[in-house]
Amino acid sequence: MITPSVSIITPMFNSEVFISETIGSVINQTYKNWELLLIDDCSNDNTLKIIQPFLQAHSNIKLIKNQVNSGAAISRNKGIQAAKGDYITFLDADDLWRPEKLKTQITFIEKENCDVCFCSYDLINEKGDKLNKRVKALEILSYTKLLxxxxxxxxxxxxxxRVLGEITTSNLRKRQDWLIWLAAIKKSGKPARGIQESLAYYRIHENSMSSNKLSLVKHNYxxxxxxxxxxxxxSIFSMFVFLNEHFFVKSKQTIKVNKT
Structure with missing residues (x-):
């Protein structure tokens, strides 16, 4: 039986603080048939120097350099276009995965015969401390709900x-990842499936867009x-729907958990 391959897309820009830990969480995956595509968006800190030992030690970690600073959307698109895996997944340069993340998801997709899946994740702060909060994945997510x-x-x-092919996104400054998942579910014709287990850590920054309500409205519009x-x-009508969903419905997906 052939083991499916996975392409992991990681855009980087001045990511020297977190990139080693992020790459380490990929290397520590129990599932080993993966490639990690690091797309550097003209970093001017020590990011490229820090990743060199990983590139030298692991032939399945590859670097793609943007010639000019282009933003996350173009960086992700370059990674997607270069990807050779049967499955495509994303990991930003400051986030982390639990060791069983890839294996759990691929097993789930193969068993449930779905084209798109996701999972619950925990929140951490800039120092990596757990915030005792978990964002629970919906078990079934339709295009209409995701919209x-x-x-x-x-x-x-x-x-x-293998089923959906290459799915790229529009060149928006923020929220371009949302468009990828909308396109994937629409092309699939089937809802995405959510794994209830938490398999990742999302890092919250003090100046993150999620804490800026004006940015939330603008970029989602x-x-x-x-x-x-x-x-x-x-678009205006959709924004009213979004705000209601975001603050009164989706917020219920974030729950308190015991620190482990």
């Missing part, structure tokens, strides 16, 4: 590239207007 708010933590999503090319009226 209301992004229920897929990008560090947890995985899609079947552009998902509807530019990313999905809705009319202005439909």
């Amino acid at each position: 209301k708010s992004n229920y897929i933590g990008n560090l947890t999503g995985m899609y079947n590239a 552009w998902v509807y207007k530019k990313g999905l090319r809705f009319s202005t009226v439909k």
